[in-house]
Amino acid sequence: MSELVERDRKVIWHPFTQEKTAPPPLPVKSARGTRLFLEDGREILDMACSWWVNVHGHAHPKIAKAIHRQAAEMEQVIFAGFTHEPAVRLAEKLLELLPRPLSRVFYSDNGSTAVEVALKMAWQYWRNQGHNGRRIFLAMQGGYHGDTFGAMAVGRTSGYYGPFDELLCEVVHLPFAPTWDGDTGASAREAVALRQIDAVLKRHGAEAAAFIAEPLVQGAGGMNFCRPEFLRGVCERMREYEIPVILDEVMTGFGRTGTMFAMERAGVTPDLVCLSKGLTAGFLPMAVTVATERIYEAFLGDTFYNCFSHGHSFTANPLGCAAGLASLELFEEERTLERINHIGEQNRAWLAEISKMPGVTRPRALGSLAAVTLGGEAGDYHDEIGSTVRAKCLERGMLVRPMGNVFYLMPPACATDEEMNRARNIATEVLREAAPMYAK
Numbered sequence: 001m002s003e004l005v006e007r008d009r010k011v012i013w014h015p016f017t018q019e020k021t022a023p024p025p026l027p028v029k030s031a032r033g034t035r036l037f038l039e040d041g042r043e044i045l046d047m048a049c050s051w052w053v054n055v056h057g058h059a060h061p062k063i064a065k066a067i068h069r070q071a072a073e074m075e076q077v078i079f080a081g082f083t084h085e086p087a088v089r090l091a092e093k094l095l096e097l098l099p100r101p102l103s104r105v106f107y108s109d110n111g112s113t114a115v116e117v118a119l120k121m122a123w124q125y126w127r128n129q130g131h132n133g134r135r136i137f138l139a140m141q142g143g144y145h146g147d148t149f150g151a152m153a154v155g156r157t158s159g160y161y162g163p164f165d166e167l168l169c170e171v172v173h174l175p176f177a178p179t180w181d182g183d184t185g186a187s188a189r190e191a192v193a194l195r196q197i198d199a200v201l202k203r204h205g206a207e208a209a210a211f212i213a214e215p216l217v218q219g220a221g222g223m224n225f226c227r228p229e230f231l232r233g234v235c236e237r238m239r240e241y242e243i244p245v246i247l248d249e250v251m252t253g254f255g256r257t258g259t260m261f262a263m264e265r266a267g268v269t270p271d272l273v274c275l276s277k278g279l280t281a282g283f284l285p286m287a288v289t290v291a292t293e294r295i296y297e298a299f300l301g302d303t304f305y306n307c308f309s310h311g312h313s314f315t316a317n318p319l320g321c322a323a324g325l326a327s328l329e330l331f332e333e334e335r336t337l338e339r340i341n342h343i344g345e346q347n348r349a350w351l352a353e354i355s356k357m358p359g360v361t362r363p364r365a366l367g368s369l370a371a372v373t374l375g376g377e378a379g380d381y382h383d384e385i386g387s388t389v390r391a392k393c394l395e396r397g398m399l400v401r402p403m404g405n406v407f408y409l410m411p412p413a414c415a416t417d418e419e420m421n422r423a424r425n426i427a428t429e430v431l432r433e434a435a436p437m438y439a440k
């Protein structure tokens with residue numbers, strides 16, 4: 001065991017990790033592009049974008065420079081009663097990219113808080129207007145929205161929060177209608193789900209403060225895809241009951257699904273949108289919740305009581321803003337979306353091949369994301385297929401984070417054809433080797 005790992009084992013508590021049984025962590029010395037460079041000289045191909053945050057690859061020099069420049073100028077400043085160029089400019093740029101009625105950018109510092117802020121805004125939006133009966137939230141079954149309390153409540157069915165169940169606020173979960181490549185049952189499945197949603201809305205529509213969903217792809221819930229038609233159908237129904245729609249684009253935002261935001265392809269314009277992971281291209285923890293003018297105006301009044309009394313120490317951190325601005329420039333300079341869609345086309349051809357293997361089911365791809373389910377129905381996060389596949393990929397020099405029996409690749413836009421071929425070959429080989437575990 002390396003000296004660093006020994007020290008780590010004495011003082012660190014790692015996230016999402018069973019510390020008793022997990023193998024020792026791998027010491028990383030540096031990272032560049034698609035690669036992690038380990039202390040012992042090994043190179044790891046990062047096909048998980050280091051927990052889905054990385055957009056252009058690791059340590060892009062343009063972003064590193066932008067942060068350096070900003071740090072020498074002004075590292076952090078209180079954002080109540082003060083403002084600064086990086087925060088205003090990033091907000092302007094984001095609003096140029098987002099659909100119209102979205103017009104107000106609220107900064108925070110991770111995906112969970114972006115969701116927490118959206119839920120609190122929706123909740124208070126009603127209360128500021130005297131509608132105290134809007135007392136529950138609606139969310140999608142299998143959705144994941146982060147690890148703080150509100151986020152856990154709306155993501156309760158993702159299966160991560162057992163011990164906290166009795167602490168979570170009231171949420172009614174709506175059926176999700178999944179789809180995949182070559183699926184012929186989608187519209188029938190959607191019709192059933194929409195009928196059930198109609199029934200829920202009849203009962204609870206008037207008491208719902210907001211509806212939250214991940215557009216087109218449920219990430220941590222198992223890379224479940226739905227068709228744009230389905231999401232549109234659900235959101236149109238929310239409008240009928242005047243229920244604000246929150247789109248959680250924390251994972252799908254910033255090109256992940258091949259357009260800047262998944263809502264573009266879905267054709268849905270939300271009242272609130274949550275962005276984080278890709279916002280600084282993986283450099284710094286930052287998030288935004290963007291609201292429509294209508295939501296914003298409900299907080300205007302003559303007393304403090306009406307205002308959105310929420311904020312974080314590092315709200316609108318200038319370094320994060322500088323990273324975000326540099327990343328958005330890279331989208332143009334390096335034609336990031338084109339690159340992502342190029343990876344996607346090749347992924348689709350690969351999925352068509354591997355889904356001929358016994359037990360490899362539900363192939364699905366969007367943008368740079370490609371996923372399959374091993375052995376039919378999605379299992380749970382703790383399914384041992386996931387950890388076996390992950391370990392086998394790591395032995396071959398590739399980082400992946402399967403979720404139970406859902407295997408996926410999520411490369412950064414800078415991945416070359418050669419790197420992607422290598423990644424797909426390793427994946428094919430490992431899935432073949434692990435087949436006795438899932439192909440029955």
Ligand SMILES: *Cc1c(COP(=O)(O)O)cnc(C)c1O
Nearest residue numbers: 110111112144145146219250251
């Ligand atoms: C990761 C994720 C979150 C939570 O973000 P954190 O930065 O991990 O708190 C919320 N929503 C979605 C869709 C996510 O993928």
